[in-house]
Each structure stands twice: as structure tokens, then as C-alpha cells.
Amino acid sequence: MDFTGKRVLLTGAGKGIGRVLAEMLLARGAQVVALTRSAGDVEELRALGAEAQQVDLADAEATRAAARAAMPCDYLISNAGTTELQSFLDTTVQAFDHLIAVNTRAPMIVAQEYARDVIARGAKGAIVNVSSVASFVGIPDHAAYCTSKAGVDGLMRVMAKELGPKGIRVNNVNPTVTLTPMAVKAWSDPAKSAGMLNRIPLGRFAESAEVGEVVLFLLSDAASMMNGVSLPVDGGYMIA
Ligand code: NDP
Structure with missing residues (x-):
């Protein structure tokens, strides 16, 4: 996929999947x-x-200002995300609010600024949010995270309906465990990772580039009829 001349806004590009996506986009x-x-x-x-x-x-205001300053952009990838491991009974309001702010609210704010600009220019575009299989299933100790990712899937479906007629496609990718610093934090316990791995028919976790390829496909014109999809990148985890 060639992105020559395309300007892509990418959140969470510092590490992990986002860093790999930045490198893939620059190379293309x-x-x-x-x-x-x-x-x-x-x-x-x-x-x-x-x-x-x-x-x-x-920070909602800082996020809106940064997104506005980044315009105009052809495409948007909302990839930034964070997690905190707490049992449901121990989930704090502070952690819950923080995960919703970063994982769910920030994609909304950035997409609002991106879409307003695309529409004002009479252009077309595409948005991909990096969600998670955690939006489909309940993972112990991930109450706030699962909620935040289910939220970004719901947000995506509404955006797909409202922005599709305006020429902006919106889709999510929903990876399984992907071997990044965040995954190491969440899955360092072998007993826990074994249970997850046993449910993945391909028998392994994802590499960042394997997620990145699907993100770039959904972003590109190759996916010109795809809109409103939460696409698992999970080695078959969701059918296991
Ligand atoms: P990493 O922790 O490796 O990278 C996350 C990136 O997002 C970092 O650059 C981080 O910056 C940035 N970020 C986090 N919080 C903020 C914030 N408040 N403001 C600005 N930037 C922020 O995570 P991954 O690459 O693993 O995750 C990328 C996406 O993929 C996330 O949405 C995650 O939920 C999702 N995902 C990851 C999976 C995995 O197993 N790795 C599985 C399924 C989904 P900094 O380090 O400076 O905080």
C-alpha cells in the first residue's frame, strides 16, 4: 500500500504498535x-x-488543540491507549475515568476535529481506531480497559453512520495480545498468558506489524467499501 503524499494523523506513535505504524507509513x-x-x-x-x-x-482541551493544529490531514489513526490492571472490585474511579479519557474520549475529540476539517474542505477520508478483542470479551482485571474498548467500538459505529454519507469511512481493528511494552506489562504472568495462547488457533500472539498492515489496509482505498467494522486481528481467538 502506497501512501505517497498522504498526510496521516497518528496518536500514540511513541511506542509499540504506534511506533511501528509510524515507521510503516514513512516507508510508504x-x-x-x-x-x-x-x-x-x-x-x-x-x-x-x-x-x-x-x-x-x-487532557480534553489540549487534545482538541493539538488535533486542530495538525490539520489538514488525509487520514486519522487513533492508536494511543493505556491500561491498568485492577480486579473489578478494586477498580478505582480515577483509573476508570483515566482509561475512558485516553482510550475512548480522545479518539472522539480527535475524530471530531479531523472530520470537521475534511468536510469543510469537501474532501474524503478514513479513520481507523485501534481497539482490542477486549471490546468483545470480559478479561479479568481489565474492567476499565474492556469498557473503554467496547466504548470505542460503539463510537466507531455511530461515526460510520454519520460520517459515511460525508465521504469518511470509519473502522476499528481489534488485536489480540500484541508483543509491545504494554503487552509485556499485562501478560508477564506465564499462567495467564498460557490461558490466552491456548485460545488462539495460530498458537501465538501478534506482532505489531501484523496489526499495522490491517490498519493500513482499512485506511487505504483498497478498503473503499469497508465502513463500520470491528475487525479482529487475533489468530482466530474470537472463534475458539
Ligand atoms: P504501548 O504502551 O506500547 O504504546 C502506547 C502509546 O500510546 C505510547 O506511545 C504512549 O505514550 C501513548 N499514550 C498512552 N497514553 C497516552 C496519553 N495519555 N497521551 C498521549 N499518548 C499516550 O501500547 P501498544 O502499542 O500495545 O497499544 C497501542 C494500542 O493498541 C492501544 O490502543 C492498545 O489498547 C491497543 N491494543 C494493544 C494490545 C497489545 O497487546 N499490545 C492488544 C490490543 C489492543 P507514553 O508511553 O509516552 O505514555
Whole structure:
């Protein structure tokens, strides 16, 4: 997939899946506008050739301002996400609100600014949110995370209906465990990862590039009839 000359807004480009996506997009000719939190990652992304801006996506006003400043963009990937392991009974309001703010509310705010700009220019576009299989199933100790990802799937379906007629397709990718720093944090206990792996017919977790390829497919014109889909990238986990 060639993205030559396309300007792509990408959140959470500092690490993990987002960093790999930034590298894939740059290698395929895109201009990458990266929003991420850590200053060190911003510097590294700039060195790679991306435009990078430091922002805390938990801050609604700062998120809106950063998204607005990034316009115009051809495509949007809302990838940034975070997690916190707490049993349901121990889930704190603070952690719950934080995960909803970063994983669910920030994709809404950034998409509003992106879509307003695309519509005002009379252009067409596409949005892909990086959701999770956690939106489909209940994973112990992930109450806030599962809720936030189910939320971003619901948000996507409404955006697909409202923005589709305006020429903007909206889809989600829903990966299984993908081997990034966040996954190491969540799945370092072998007893827990064995249970997950046993449910994946392909017998392994995903690599970031395997998720990235599906994100770029949904973003591209190759997926021109795809709208409103939550697409598992899970080695068959959801049928197991
Ligand atoms: P990483 O932790 O490796 O990277 C997440 C990126 O998002 C980092 O650059 C991080 O910046 C950024 N980010 C997090 N919070 C904020 C914030 N408040 N403001 C700005 N940037 C922020 O995670 P992954 O690459 O694993 O995850 C990417 C996406 O994929 C997430 O939405 C995640 O939920 C989803 N996902 C991941 C899976 C996995 O197993 N890895 C499985 C299924 C879905 P910083 O480090 O500076 O905080």
C-alpha cells in the first residue's frame, strides 16, 4: 500500500504498535503527524522524519488543540491507549475515568476535529481506531480497559453512520495480545498468558506489524467499501 503524499494523523506513535505504524507509513511515502506523550519519543519521531507533537490525550482541551493544529490531514489513526490492571472490585474511579479519557474520549475529540476539517474542505477520508478483542470479551482485571474498548467500538459505529454519507469511512481493528511494552506489562504472568495462547488457533500472539498492515489496509482505498467494522486481528481467538 502506497501512501505517497498522504498526510496521516497518528496518536500514540511513541511506542509499540504506534511506533511501528509510524515507521510503516514513512516507508510508504506518507507524511506522519504524530501525537504522543513522552518528550523523548517526540524527539525520536522527529528524527525519523515525522512531525511530532507532545500532548497528554487525557487532557480534553489540549487534545482538541493539538488535533486542530495538525490539520489538514488525509487520514486519522487513533492508536494511543493505556491500561491498568485492577480486579473489578478494586477498580478505582480515577483509573476508570483515566482509561475512558485516553482510550475512548480522545479518539472522539480527535475524530471530531479531523472530520470537521475534511468536510469543510469537501474532501474524503478514513479513520481507523485501534481497539482490542477486549471490546468483545470480559478479561479479568481489565474492567476499565474492556469498557473503554467496547466504548470505542460503539463510537466507531455511530461515526460510520454519520460520517459515511460525508465521504469518511470509519473502522476499528481489534488485536489480540500484541508483543509491545504494554503487552509485556499485562501478560508477564506465564499462567495467564498460557490461558490466552491456548485460545488462539495460530498458537501465538501478534506482532505489531501484523496489526499495522490491517490498519493500513482499512485506511487505504483498497478498503473503499469497508465502513463500520470491528475487525479482529487475533489468530482466530474470537472463534475458539
Ligand atoms: P504501548 O504502551 O506500547 O504504546 C502506547 C502509546 O500510546 C505510547 O506511545 C504512549 O505514550 C501513548 N499514550 C498512552 N497514553 C497516552 C496519553 N495519555 N497521551 C498521549 N499518548 C499516550 O501500547 P501498544 O502499542 O500495545 O497499544 C497501542 C494500542 O493498541 C492501544 O490502543 C492498545 O489498547 C491497543 N491494543 C494493544 C494490545 C497489545 O497487546 N499490545 C492488544 C490490543 C489492543 P507514553 O508511553 O509516552 O505514555
